[in-house]
Amino acid sequence: MDTQTAQARLLDAAEELFYGRGIQAVGMDDIRSASGVSLKRLYQLYPSKESLVDAYLRRRDVRWRQSLESHADAQAAPLERILAVFDWLSGWFGEADFRGCGFINAYGELGATSPAVAEVARAHKDAFRRYLGRLVAAAGGEAWLADQLTLLAEGAMTTAAICGSSEPARQARDAARTLLEAAGLK
Template structure:
């Protein structure tokens, strides 16, 4: 009789499953990847996978939710290193530029999920909207301190994500940063550079 699976082993298996699912979904697309491919990548039997997540939709939602915590945490850690409110707003775009330059960048995972599944999956749509609201609120803290509204800065950031994902060129981050700098009325003002730690998006 096999030994019972410990809580620690269960946690490791779940993390390995989510790691494999995130890598495959982000690289190849949500619709193109089946559960057999996820099984092969993580090494867990399908029966065990379905104990964690009864449906592929559940796996997608969990993967997006975990990625959100890491993605926004990395953004915050980078931006908060800037020394002043204007520098923190501009650091958002510096962080995006670093992310866009990472090997394997395939655009925004939540925009990708919305494009593929938003019309057919209520839970995925809800998760995408929750991430975008959280990002807006996160940026809103920095823009409020700088005395500007969050909406135009978020629109610049979202547009940069879309264009970088489509073109494969990190230039939209620089272009959006310049627009944000104009919005801040700080074109001639040197911005404080954020720290060296890059994104983990």
């Protein structure tokens, strides 16, 4: 099996298991079994569990942001792009395997003991906030509005994970519309 295929299989298994069960609950042998990649090859590609976690989170970041941005950027009007972020969140929250934000989860599990996990989680959240900042700027809004919209989205992620419902996305979307109107953006 070539390196690219082995990495993809390992990262697919890591994503399913780490996101589904939690990072600390999953051992490298679990990843080996789920991926079909030998333990020797796994450790050749990812010399430690931390390096595998780092690769899993970095790939998840790219995929998550690409999916979100593709959905929101497809909207014609700047304000609709902002609200589409919350529509995308609603769809994500409604997925059968939704367990909340993988970065919040990873940070909660390992952020205090793993500087690498803390850094990846912060980078993901910063990138999300910057994206909302670009959307707000395109709509003629000020930076403070992006900060508040980010908090609405982040709160919706956590609430949806805890309550097992996509309803927090709708509530956050309604609050976002109110903020946009209060900021004079209609």
